[in-house]
Amino acid sequence: MSKIVFITGATSGFGKACAVTYASHGYDLILNGRRADRLYELCTALEKKYNIAVLVRPFDVREESTVMTTIGSLPADWRKIDILINNAGLAAGRDYFEEADLQDWNTMVDTNIKGFMYVAKAVSQIMAEYKEGHIVNLGSVAGKQVYEKGNVYCATKFAVDAMSQGMRIDLLRHNIRVTVIHPGAAETEFSIVRFKGDETTAKSVYKGLEALTADEVADVIYYCTSLPPHVCINEIILTCIQQADALYFNRTISE
Numbered sequence: 001m002s003k004i005v006f007i008t009g010a011t012s013g014f015g016k017a018c019a020v021t022y023a024s025h026g027y028d029l030i031l032n033g034r035r036a037d038r039l040y041e042l043c044t045a046l047e048k049k050y051n052i053a054v055l056v057r058p059f060d061v062r063e064e065s066t067v068m069t070t071i072g073s074l075p076a077d078w079r080k081i082d083i084l085i086n087n088a089g090l091a092a093g094r095d096y097f098e099e100a101d102l103q104d105w106n107t108m109v110d111t112n113i114k115g116f117m118y119v120a121k122a123v124s125q126i127m128a129e130y131k132e133g134h135i136v137n138l139g140s141v142a143g144k145q146v147y148e149k150g151n152v153y154c155a156t157k158f159a160v161d162a163m164s165q166g167m168r169i170d171l172l173r174h175n176i177r178v179t180v181i182h183p184g185a186a187e188t189e190f191s192i193v194r195f196k197g198d199e200t201t202a203k204s205v206y207k208g209l210e211a212l213t214a215d216e217v218a219d220v221i222y223y224c225t226s227l228p229p230h231v232c233i234n235e236i237i238l239t240c241i242q243q244a245d246a247l248y249f250n251r252t253i254s255e
Contacts, residue, residue, distance in 0.1 A: 002052065005225075006030040006081045008061055008119055009088035011038040013188035014138060014221075017214035018085050021222050023050040030055045030078060032088070032119075061088045061115030071122035080130055083225050084123045086116060087138045089160075091153045091194040105152045112156035113163075120167060128174040134225050134232075135171075137164045139182040141237060145246035157182075161235075168234065177232040179224045184239030184246070186212035208251030209242050 005022045009015035011033035019029055023046040033039050036058035043054040055078050059066045089112045092104035120135060127133030142150055143157030164180035171178060191202035217238065224233045242250045 002026055002028045003082040004028050004030060004078060004080060005083040005085060006032070006123060007085040007087060008032045010042065011035045013087075013190060013214050014183070014186070014217050015085065015087040016042060017218035018087065018221055019046060021215070021218040022083075023052050023054075025222065025226075026050070026052060027083075028053040028055075028078075030057060030074070030081070032057050032059060032061070034058065034060050061119055062110045064114070064118050067115070067118040068122050071119070071126070074126075079126060081123055081126055082133060084120070084127075084133070084135045085138070085221060086120055086123075086135060088115060088119070089138060089156075091190065093196075094149045094153075094194060096149055097151045100151065108152055108156050112153075113159045116160060117163065120163075124167070124171055124174075124176060127176050128171070131175050132229070133174075134177040134179070135167065136221055136224060137167075137178070137180045139164065139180045139235075141182050141184045141239065141243075141246040143182060144237065147246050150246075164235070168232075179233050180235045181217065181221055181224070182235065182237045183212060183217050184237075184243045185209055185249075186214060186217055188214050209249065210240055212238065212240050 005027045007015050007018050007029065010019050010031040019031055019042060023029060031039050031043060031054060039056045039058055043056050046052060047054050057070055059070055061067055092107045093101055137160055139160045140157040142154045143161040146154040161180060164178055168178035185206060187206050191205045192199055195201045220236060220238055
């Protein structure tokens with residue numbers, strides 16, 4: 001029987017790349033995201049190319065009752081989730097603290113913290129029944145260092161780091177592995193979302209960098225989940241060679 005991986009935020013970026021990577025290794029997939037059309041398109045493509053099964057579950061991770069009900073009522077054949085890629089998250093705005101939009105703050109807290117917790121709780125309850133499983137949480141270098149105008153986004157990713165540590169301790173008795181991946185600059189739709197569709201500003205974030213790609217991050221995630229069952233990589237901080245941490249870059253700017 002094929003193993004099952006549940007991926008949130010699978011419509012783009014790391015989530016979509018993970019879907020392709022795990023499908024290519026023969027995993028069956030449960031795909032979540034808000035954009036149902038993208039999920040079904042991805043479902044069709046992966047089933048056809050890799051001859052695997054895909055279950056699509058479009059919902060917003062911010063909706064507590066929907067998360068708990070949807071995951072709690074998965075069909076029996078899909079209930080034993082081997083791996084959760086807890087990926088859904090976003091940045092909204094990049095402003096000085098006193099100038100920031102409160103709605104941006106609420107969106108990030110509701111998605112990156114509350115939605116993250118809802119999904120992890122629902123899936124961990126199932127994994128606890130089987131006394132095995134692997135949860136991979138997507139953090140960020142912004143969860144290790146705070147940078148200018150990062151304020152609440154950084155706070156939410158610090159929370160992801162802390163919750164990953166707490167989950168690892170509390171789920172130890174159920175033999176559930178917990179890994180947190182902290183990527184640095186990775187060129188996906190992330191910055192376009194952060195800057196609300198301003199593609200020029202979004203592209204400037206990566207100027208002079210050969211940034212990480214979503215596929216490269218997905219490869220690292222897959223590696224962490226492909227090790228022997230008694231081995232757990234607790235955390236990885238992953239950057240391109242031109243980035244030291246959340247603050248320091250060596251940008252090559254052509255004249």
